[in-house]
Amino acid sequence: MLPSDPEESGDDSSLSEASEPVGRGRDYSVRAVERVCSILDLLQESVDGITLIDVSNATGLPKASAFRYMWTLEARRYIEREPASGRFRLGLAFASMQSRQLEVLRERSRPWLEQLRDEFGETTNLGILDGDAVIYIDVVESRRGVRLAAARGSKDSLHSTALGKAIAAHLPESRVREILQRSGMPQLTVNTLASVDAYLADLAWVRHAGYAVDNGENEVDGRCVAVPLLGSGLPAALSVSAPSARFPVQQVETVAKALQDAAANIATSPPPEQS
Incomplete structure (x- = not known):
């Protein structure tokens, strides 16, 4: 099992605030989700695929953490990796x-x-x-x-x-x-x-x-x-x-x-x- 990301853990005490309309001074963004969105944006703009270094640069993650994100997305078929080049592309889930x-x-x-x-x-x-x-x-x-x-x-x-x-x-x-x-x-x-x-x-x-x-x-x-x-x-x-x-x-x-x-x-x- 992959180790959890510290930023993704925590209690749900803030969920009671979910009924409050978004955009009134509060920031409900989740950094892990923002990073996934950045990765998918990068993949969508790419023509020849992206490397792990590209992911690290785009998200600010160390390569080891970037790999965990890509491993999870690949397991869910949102991305695929070319065996020869090691580059990542959008996967069948987006076909x-x-x-x-x-x-x-x-x-x-x-x-x-x-x-x-x-x-x-x-x-x-x-x-x-x-x-x-x-x-x-x-x-x-x-x-x-x-x-x-x-x-x-x-x-x-x-x-x-x-x-x-x-x-x-x-x-x-x-x-x-x-x-x-x-x-x-x-x-x-x-x-x-x-x-x-x-x-x-x-x-x-x-x-x-x-x-x-x-x-x-x-x-x-x-x-x-x-x-x-x-x-x-x-x-x-x-x-x-x-x-x-x-x-x-x-x-x-x-x-x-x-x-x-x-x-x-x-x-x-x-x-x-x-x-």
Whole structure:
């Protein structure tokens, strides 16, 4: 049996005060619960999992005490530990909640994806970081005979796609480096960024500009523009993709502005009515 935490012991003499409305000068917080919440917040924000040191730093607990918290959460399946790396991720107890969060994001984004498709006549995409790659959660294909479109559920590289760049630009650099180290940076076209330094420099540009561009880096004749969905609470992004012959560089800023407006609306406003 794990030893008890001194702060978690004590009598219930204060329970008689529970009938008093919360927020009248009293502090009813429980430090152990606050620490668990801090751990879960850290896990939710993490893309590649967290270490015991991360937990210790976030909670102020010694590593031995942090381990006891993680052991308990793992036993209850709220977290899981990867045997190879020792990193912790959210566990199966949260799987249904995560699935619902993704479905809500897809439902809110779909009308805006359709509106953007109709405005520009090109394919629009909703992607999220899944492990080391970008997975397409939703795709609204162009109605044109020749189009650039991925299949819903398919995956693409983080380093060669506009969706990947838009997401990676808002991740900690250490996590981006870890992903690139694990997945590599295959040279898919002559334009693909194949060095970590060049990629990080491009991400700095993305943060400044507010959007990311794939100029024939994932597909030889393709061009794509993406913006992050910063208000979603998920590592997600929206994009418009098209054959480069139909998507001139001069149109990139116009498309990016429309994507930024859509992303802001998805985060703060009801979706437009579908016709």
